[in-house]
Amino acid sequence: MQSFIAIQHSEKGPTFTTFDTIQAAKNHLQSLIVSKQVDANDALAIVRASDDSIIYFKQRNNTVASLNTALRQSTTSYNQSTQSIYQTVKERLTLVYTALTNVVSRR
Secondary structure, eight states: OOSEEEEEEETTEEEEEEESSHHHHHHHHHHHHHTTOSOTTOEEEEEETTTTEEEEEESSOOOHHHHHHHHHHHHHHHHHHHHHHHHHHHHHHHHHHHHHHHHHHHO
């Protein structure tokens, strides 16, 4: 299954194209913008298929710059969230390990 869906919603309706990477989805939307296949009123989006997370969405006036900026911010936010989750899991596992070590040493 491909991981990302690039969506263009124009007056003709939505177009869905799937990709293996976020970079490929971004490149696809950029090529639509550069080749003027995106009108001012078109909405563009990139969705991660595994959890339906919206990676990028802009209702109108899409530009290559707005796409790059939004994806940079989204990636930074995702990395920070992942790091935070990792740290919490690590702390909890350390507590469990300590508790188990204490139980075993009492025997």
